[in-house]
Amino acid sequence: MYDVIIIGSGISGATIARELSRFQLKTIILEKEYDVAMEATMANSAIVHSGHDPIPGTLKAKFNILGNRMYKQMSEELDIPYMACGGMVTAINEDQVHLIEELYERALINGLRSDEVKIIDQETVRSLEPNIADGVIKALHLPTTAVTFPWEAAIANIENAMDNGVELALENKVIKIEKLDRFVVTTDKSVYEAKVVINATGVYGTDVAKLVTNPHFEIRPRRGEYYVLDKDVRLVNSVIYPAPSEKGKGVIVTPQYHGNTLLGPTSEYVAFSEISKTTASGLEYIKENVAQTVQNIPYHKIVRSFAGGRATSSTEDFVIEESEVKGFINVCGIESPGLTAAPAFAKYVVEELVSVHFEMKPNTDYNPRRRKVLRTNELTFDELNNSFHDNQKYGRIICRCEKITEGEIVDAINRNCGARSVVGVKNRVRAGAGRCQGGFCQSEVINILARELKVDKLDIVYNKAGSNILKETTKGEQK
C-alpha cells in the first residue's frame, strides 16, 4: 500500500515525485512506456519561457513565472544542463509592433520586473542576432528566457526522487482505477494501492481521469513538428519567437544546450495515433514561417526531424486540482509552458493538494542533489586524464560524433532510473545523437547494455517493448 501513486513520468510526474520525496511518504510512479519521459517531455522546444505570454490570471501565467525563477537552482542541484541565453519576440510590420507592445504590458502584469522585458530597435536586434531576417524591425527582448534539456530534466528529477526513496514501475499502463477507502489502481502488469493518486498522463489526461471521475475538461492532442540542425551551425544566440498569432507562439528558432538548433513547432490537432508523425507539409510550413524571423538557414545541415503532442485542454488553461473524487488529483492540460512551470506547480500540488491527506513529516534523509554526471566532452585535457585514472572506461570513446566514452554509458545504465534501451542511452548521454545518428556506435551500445544488464543482445530494444534491433543470429554463429 502506497501513500501516493503518480501516473506518468513526464516532467509533471517527475517534479511532483521529487517534491513528494521531501516528505515521509511512500510514493511510486507508474509509467506505461519502457523508459521515463518518452512523450511530450521528449518532443518540445526545451525553452524555459520567461512568462511574458500567458493570459494574466491563468495558472499558466502564475506557474510560468514561478517556474522560470526556480529553474536555475533546480538545474544546479540536479546537474541539468541550463543555458541562460535570453530570447526575443520579433515584429516585421506595424501590426506586429503593436502586438509586441501589448505583450510588453502583459509581461509586466504577469510579474516580470521592468529590467526583465524591453522593446529594442532594429539595430540592437541585429547586433545581438546577425542572422535575424532583414524584415524584422523591432523586438521584445526577454533576458530571463533560457533553454533546458527537457528529458534530462525529467530523468534527473526521477533519479533524485528515487535516491530519496520513491519507486518507479515502468511498462505499467494504468487501465483501471477503483475508489474504495483507498484507490486500487490496476495496470496491464499488476495492481497497486494508494491513498492519493495523481494523474499526470499528458495527452491521455482525460482518458485516465475518466477511469474514476467525470472530468469537466477534454484534452486533445495538438501536434508540433520540428527540424534539428547540426551542432556546428551557430544560427542564433537566443530564442527567436515570431510575433504571436491565434496559433500560439508560432514557429520558433531555438538554440539548444548542446549546440544544435531547433526549427519549429507547427500546430495542428491530430488523432492520438498521429502525434509523433512528421509530415512533408508540416516541415514545409516550418520553412515558410521561419523565414520571417531568421535568414541564412543551412537546410542541408538537418540531422533529424521529430514531432510531439501538446495536451491542449478545452478549458484553455492547466487543470491542476483535486477532482470531485477526494484524493484523485488531476495535473492535466499541461501544454506549453508546462516544462517551465513544472517545478512550481509540483510544489503547489504537494504543499496545497496532497498535504491535506497526510501529516507531511519531513524526510530527514532528503538530499536535494543528484550525483554529478561526468560529461567528458566538457572536461579539459587534464581533467580527462584524471577521470581516466579513476576508471579506464573513460578512455574508451564509443560515440565518435559526440565523443561519449564507455564510462559515461555504463554510469547512465547503472544509476537509479538508468538507461535500458538504445534510445535510453542516447537520451542520457547523447551517444548516437550526433550527425551519424548511431550508425557507428549503435552496435557497441547494444554490447554494453547487454553486458551491464546481463541480458542477451537480442533482447536489447531500441526504445519500446518489441522494438528489438537484432532479429536472430545467423547460421553457424553462437549466441
Place this chain on the structure above:
Amino acid sequence: MKQYDVVVIGGGSAGLAAALEIKKQGIDHVLILERDAELGGILLQCIHNGFGLKVFKEELTGPEYAERFVQELLEMGIEYKLNSMVTKLNPDKTIEYANVNEGFVKISARAVVLAMGCYERNSGSISIPGNRPSGVLTAGSAQKYLNIDGYLVGKRVFILGSGDIGLIMARRMTLEGAKVLGVAEVLPFSGGLKRNIVQCLDDYDIPLYLSHTVTDIIGESKVEKIVISQVDNFVPIPGTEKTFEIDTLLLSVGLVPENSLSERCGIILDKKTKGPVVNESYQTNIEGIFACGNVLHVHDLVDFVTEESRKAGRSVVRYLNHELNATNNMINVLPKNGVSYLLPQEINLSNLVTPMDIFMRVNKEFKNAEIVISNGDTVIKRIKKKHLAPAEMEKFILKDVDLTGDMIDINVAIEVQS
C-alpha cells in the same frame, strides 16, 4: 610530448596505403591511429568480392584486400595503435587521441594524413515523413551487424536508395534467408554501379523502382509498413502509392566524408565533395596536412583509393624533404557544364608530377558524350565516353604535353555528341 614524422589518422585502405608508401620512401617515424579494434576500415565488413581488380589483377574480398596491406605493414614494422580515437587535430599538427591503455594523449607530427573515411547519410538527414519506429537503419550498419557481429536485423526488407552498399545488402540478406521486397531510388537512374544492379538485384528478381521514394513509415515500436510513391522531380505524385509490409527499412542514401576533425582544425572543405579542398599533392589549405581516400571524396572502388593514397604518401615525403614549393602560381580546376566535381581542385604547376590523375563525377547521366578539358578557352583534349553516370567515378590523365603554354584555369565540361 612524443614527436612523429607522420601521423596517419585512420587505418582503412587509404591510411594503410599512405603509411606504407611513406615508410617505403625512407621516412621512419610513422604512426597510424585507428579507432577500431582492427586495421582495414570499411573493407572488413565487405565480405563480398570485387576488390583489387586494378591493383592486384585479381578479385579479392574486402578483408582479403585489407589483409595484404596489413601483412606488409607488419613486415615493415610500421607503428600503429588500435582502439585509439583521435579527438582533436590542431593547425600546428599536434594531435590528441584516447585509448584505454594510455588515456588521453597529445603528440605532434611534422605531417598529418587524414584518412578517416566517411559515414552514411541516415534517416535523420533525409527527413522521411512518418513515425520513428525501430527497424529503420542504414545499410552499412545492417552490414556490420551481419558480417562482423553475426546478427540478422530483419526478414522482410525494403531498401531506400540504390547506393552500392544497399545493393550489396539486398543480395546478402536474401542469401541469409530474408525477403527483399524492392529498392526505391528517388532519381531516374541508379546510384550504384551497373554490375551491382545486375548481380545483386536482377539475379534475385528484386525490383528496382526508379523515380520513387518512401513517403510514409508506419509502425509503433517496430516498422510495420512503408508507402512508396513515384516522384516527379522529387515531388511525390498522388495516386502512385504502393504499400509494403516489412520489418526492416534499409537506407542506402549516400556517404558523407567524415570531416568533423578537419573542420574544427580550420581545413577548408569543398561544398560538393564535402571533403577537403586539395592541390596536386593532396595537401589541404593547412601546410603539412594531407588527405586521401573516402575522407577526401567518396570512392566506389578501393583500387582508386589505394592509388590516390600512394600518391598522397609520396607527396608527404616530398614535403618532409622540403621538395614542395609553397603555394604560389596556383591554377584552379573548375567543374563546368555537366560536371559535379573535380579533384584536385587546385594545381601548383611547379609541384606537379605528371602524369597526373584527375578524378571527377558527372551530375547526371550522359550517353555518347565527350569530356572536354580546356585551358581557359583553348581545348586541351577531348575524351569520348559511351556512358557517363554520377554513380561511376571517372578519371582522366594530364600529361606534360597537355600543360604547355600559359596555364590559366583548367575547365572541364561534358558535351553531348549530336
